Amino acid sequence: MDEIDELLSIRAAELYYEENKTQDEIGQALRLTRWKVGRLLAQAKQRGFIRIEILHPRARRLPIERRLRDERGLDDAIVVSTAGVTSPEELQARTAQAAADYLTALRPVPRTLGVSWGRTLFEISQHLRQGWATGVNVVQINGGVSLNRRPGTAAATAVGIAQKGGGSATLLPSPAILERLETKEAIESDRVVAGVIDLARSADAYLFSAGAADHSSVHVESGYLSVPDVDLLVQKGAVGDVVGRYIDSDGNIVDPALDARTVGLTLDELRRAQLAIAVISGPGKHAVADAVVRSRLCSVLVTDEATALHLLDG
Amino acid sequence: MDEIDELLSIRAAELYYEENKTQDEIGQALRLTRWKVGRLLAQAKQRGFIRIEILHPRARRLPIERRLRDERGLDDAIVVSTAGVTSPEELQARTAQAAADYLTALRPVPRTLGVSWGRTLFEISQHLRQGWATGVNVVQINGGVSLNRRPGTAAATAVGIAQKGGGSATLLPSPAILERLETKEAIESDRVVAGVIDLARSADAYLFSAGAADHSSVHVESGYLSVPDVDLLVQKGAVGDVVGRYIDSDGNIVDPALDARTVGLTLDELRRAQLAIAVISGPGKHAVADAVVRSRLCSVLVTDEATALHLLDG
DNA sequence: GCAGATCGTGCTCATATGAGCAGCCGGTCG
């Protein structure tokens, strides 16, 4: 296309998209046939001169979702638009809403849903509508009795999801990470705890998020790890955690000793699941998101546009 | 429209604009009739959920141009899009290009074109194509023999426009502002100078820009005014200058004594013109642009989107 | 409880758009 046609295509696009003229009218105005106008408009679109954005908190990016499915081998992907997002909170809210929508529309409805806990999961629980399902039992898949502040966020999340879904919640009454291996083994051999974990293994679907490996981690906030602990993990290659287990960029356990002291489903158990929904968004989580997808920890990913593009284009 | 319809309209818009489905296909997917889909899409547009942008340096904003004509009483308005602009230089280039395009398309072709000088005018002269007109004579409408750096920018501008338009340039051999009133009157009574000004008065069209009243002014750069001079003008209410004459927000001369020492067409002579094209863009020039339009110094305005919106919505 | 108003729905029909194709023009190579 030469420059004169490029300019004409812009003039045509202005009249078509901004002035709502018909291609025929544009043809008269620019002294072109309507077919030429149609071709100019098609070229303007094809060359990327026309950008169409859907500005809405619930807007999704279907072409990116398709690419994630095709190029990253996911069973499904939900990508929320970042157009018009002004704060990190809004991004988080949009993603949580999308996850809640996905759960609500999920068919068949899972009878037992395994969930992790954390900021993202809590927000999803809040965005779910009363009656989003009927008779969904929720089971915690990793330990999380909070050691200090915000007691019961983990419990509140699971109970909230269950209650709104017309079912009951089964909590995992254990810390996330124990200081000694023996204690962890003792807890896991406890009848109740072992029963919960067995139930978790049998869940039809899992819903979990991932944490970035930095000082803002819920593990630091909850007191399970100290800031130097996290620094050490990062030094060993950790990019973040999934159900309390820290992984490197290939999805491998970074610190087997620490991992052995972590209560809950193992990553391999998660990988074997039919339906594992990861909800990961925000600029700080690009690396973990990549590790989760790369190592097939999830079959479904709910994320934001920027994170998705990072997964696709590096 | 209730929330369910709002959400549906977003889903429909995603399928329509991002996936290129027909309304009928969307109807099948969402279990709606195609008419319902059409209405949802219309509502999504009307409620502003759909934003269509034309991303191109030459893109204009026709609806804003129309509003400028209708609401601010301009004969014509050219508004360049700011979509995708990354630097002030690019904004300036886009506006200058639009001004050059406007001149080129102007009918009837002016036989004599009065021009001011400055950064904007110089850039317009550079964007004009060789042969943009045939036989356009250019005359300077305000004094501008540069006192120090960049000698001849004013002359180069006028000569460039004339030469590319197949005509000749008539320069105004005078400083912009003189220190003493007597000198100014003496210069103006000079046969050559008086002849040039007479020719300027008879021009078919004028092309000029406006300067902001701040330290970046060409008058400071050229040495006609000192920084304290400008500060004083601002204190008296100056928002900027047109053909070297400083005006307040109502378009009135701020300092009559200074104005009397300024060589060139007066503002009232400009106001009487059939065709006075002002080219004003950039965030720093919102106030002058408003003054120019409000006081009818121009009949045609070439500007950028942000400035135009300032003129329209405050 | 009912008449009238209002709204949303799904139709018919006119119009706008896109796909595909024959002809033409300008360039190229034997």
Next chain:
DNA sequence: CGACCGGCTGCTCATATGAGCACGATCTGC
């Protein structure tokens, strides 16, 4: 010099879309 090729043009025809309308549901006020 002329046959060929590729790209552009403006057509025909099928399809997609939008305007207008009649019907039925729902709401409102007496």
